[in-house]
Amino acid sequence: MSSGEKYVAAAYGVFLVFVLVWAAIIATKLSRLERETGELARLARARATGERADG
Amino acid sequence: MSITRPSLPVLAALAVALAAASVVMTFFVAPEDADQGLSQKIFYVHVPIALTAYACFGLGAWKALRLLLTRGERYDLESYTGIHQGTIFGALTLVTGSIWAKASWGVWWTWSSNQLVLFLVLFLFYCAYFMLRFSVEAGPRRERISAVYALFGVALIPVSFFAIRLASDFIHPTVFTREGPQMTGTMFAAFCTSWAAITLLAYVMYRTELAGKRTDLNLRELREALAR
Numbered sequence: 001m002s003s004g005e006k007y008v009a010a011a012y013g014v015f016l017v018f019v020l021v022w023a024a025i026i027a028t029k030l031s032r033l034e035r036e037t038g039e040l041a042r043l044a045r046a047r048a049t050g051e052r053a054d055g
Numbered sequence: 056m057s058i059t060r061p062s063l064p065v066l067a068a069l070a071v072a073l074a075a076a077s078v079v080m081t082f083f084v085a086p087e088d089a090d091q092g093l094s095q096k097i098f099y100v101h102v103p104i105a106l107t108a109y110a111c112f113g114l115g116a117w118k119a120l121r122l123l124l125t126r127g128e129r130y131d132l133e134s135y136t137g138i139h140q141g142t143i144f145g146a147l148t149l150v151t152g153s154i155w156a157k158a159s160w161g162v163w164w165t166w167s168s169n170q171l172v173l174f175l176v177l178f179l180f181y182c183a184y185f186m187l188r189f190s191v192e193a194g195p196r197r198e199r200i201s202a203v204y205a206l207f208g209v210a211l212i213p214v215s216f217f218a219i220r221l222a223s224d225f226i227h228p229t230v231f232t233r234e235g236p237q238m239t240g241t242m243f244a245a246f247c248t249s250w251a252a253i254t255l256l257a258y259v260m261y262r263t264e265l266a267g268k269r270t271d272l273n274l275r276e277l278r279e280a281l282a283r
Contacts, residue, residue, distance in 0.1 A: 002093070003158070004092050004093035004094040004158060005093060007094050007097065007154050007155070007157065007158035008093055008094060008096045008097055008158075010154050011097040011100055011101065011151045011154045011155065012100055014147065014150050014151060014154070015100055015104070015147065015151065018143075018147055019256070022143075022260060026263060026264075026267065029267050030267070033267070033270055033271070033274065036274050036278075037274065040274065040277055040278060040281060043281050044281060047281065
């Protein structure tokens, strides 16, 4: 690989790595949001069940 | 007549298609530069990234202006996300620019180029935006301070962009002059395709990040409401 090729590969590689890291961060965030939404849904269901039992 | 925004998956698919087209245009259609050889191909990724960084900072400033004019709370998050994207693309501009500088000039960085130094100043200015934002308690005061800072920063964009022309910068190349782009038709087509791909990718990332941040805020409010 010539020195020009190495630099071109490095510049495009940096951009590709950035896109992949961004996708990984978003995937991590999405799984956290999914978990938190699930917890809130469970909490809301428990509260609704409790209110029905009281009523 | 109402204008509906195109859906995110459609835009993402279009960005991927454009990115593939730009790779084909860059490496198989555009001719190799007679002066710089293969390393000139970095131009097709470096310049669109830099222009996208300017666009993101501009978007952040526009949303900041809307916030100051209308007091609309949603503009704070939109301005913040735009500046966040701009800072990421700014960092990429500096990294790809350094690689190109090493390939063309033999050095990773030179302080004698006004274009480079002014872009670094712009980048550091927006890095300080985050320090300012997170040093103030969340609320209307933070929104206004952040908006004013974002608006000050946008004044640096034309300075950075035109510095190369105003200061007769002989180190950093000037491709776009009053006579038009200084490149062949296929080179310009490859550049435009790359620019469209990277701008669209940045917009998809902006909308995705914004949706994530809004969902985070909604979840926080929901948690507080359920805790009562």
